[in-house]
Amino acid sequence: MRYVLKIAYDGTDYAGWQCQKNAVTVQEKLEEAIFSALGQNIRVTASGRTDAGVHAAGQVCHFDAENITVPPEKMPDCLNRFLPPDVRVTDGWGADETFDANRSAKRKTYCYSLYVSLREMPLKERYAARVETAPDLEKLQAAAKLFEGEHDFKAFCASGSSVKTTVRTVYEVKVEEAQTYGGRDLKIYVTGNGFLYNMVRTLTGELLELASGRRTEESLLQAYATGKRELLGKTMPAKGLTLLQVEYQTKN
């Protein structure tokens, strides 16, 4: 029986999704909860890793379990009893064995959150990165278009990655602005067929560079063509990034 779970987490206190030695990860907490609830040592497969400090509102994973009487829709309540408050299973359903949380994923959407302020704001610091200034919404939205389409995102990727191809399709980069009592908040929604390590964080840094005029479309095109990381803006901090949604053909 293949179970699929949707998971939300505050990544602040975790060394990312994937299990690793000498660090606390979300996957480890989830597998511990499965062991506590079901009495089985089970490895789960997620749609993809999230890095240390990155959050998720809609991570998806699957696992197989035999001889279990818990129906998939009861899995959230069953597992949440054994999870820390900053990790929650928010949905559960069954799937056949052709479904793979990683390989069957068609689209992913990340949100990068920024706030504009000369000083740190404690109520915004946890889930957003601070910038002292930011361009107009119209300029950000115009620059956002330059990332859409199929491109070789090698330059956006942290070195040391060993993926087969660095070509990805970005379907949409949408920028929204909200005025709050503390100032301007910006949210950058990026939807694509897959993302390289650090790609959304580097894309956001480059978006700010392009919209402010500190870098140009020409240098971005050169980055696509050459894969040279130094042609792009800085990688933004992990805490501003949230994996919002993973979409599959059957059920998201």
Added chain:
Amino acid sequence: MRYVLKIAYDGTDYAGWQCQKNAVTVQEKLEEAIFSALGQNIRVTASGRTDAGVHAAGQVCHFDAENITVPPEKMPDCLNRFLPPDVRVTDGWGADETFDANRSAKRKTYCYSLYVSLREMPLKERYAARVETAPDLEKLQAAAKLFEGEHDFKAFCASGSSVKTTVRTVYEVKVEEAQTYGGRDLKIYVTGNGFLYNMVRTLTGELLELASGRRTEESLLQAYATGKRELLGKTMPAKGLTLLQVEYQTKN
């Protein structure tokens, strides 16, 4: 020389604003920072207390200090070096001795944040209270009007309070809704000339009761008339409450 400071804090890990024995408070952290930065033991006076777990984006306080060369506008940078990351001085200015952060306050605005979800959402839990269902925005906005004006808010006040009068004027109760990937978020902005202990948290609980039809305008009027706490809905949790702004005649 009278200094005025604007302060923002994440109240999660504090036993409220006001100094007390055997508990860590925001006032204590601020006074420790003043001692570290200026070498003087100085007591500050805030616009009012905030309870344990309540947040602030715009708390205001004042203090007097002699023989100090730091100009008021440099006070944020001067003190922030000695404050924990969840407390920040965001503005500083000078005032004459007639200004009192508490007594000169004309209007205060609080925001109560709710999110609607059948399950806990880790990324929303820190700064908002969860409700499983909530009425339509129009119903909430209609019920919000019932709190506006001058009323005796005795019934809204936690017992044991020793204020002279429990009559307060609420200038505005504004309800805003946002759709997010995780569902509906509600923000209730309450502006008044002053607030009793627990008043905004009880008002929010009662607002949900009124808008849902579980309680009526008649029972609210009876609560105003009799001061009986049991006529009102429950007191909402501290974590959803933020002191947004304190307004003074001269400068807010």
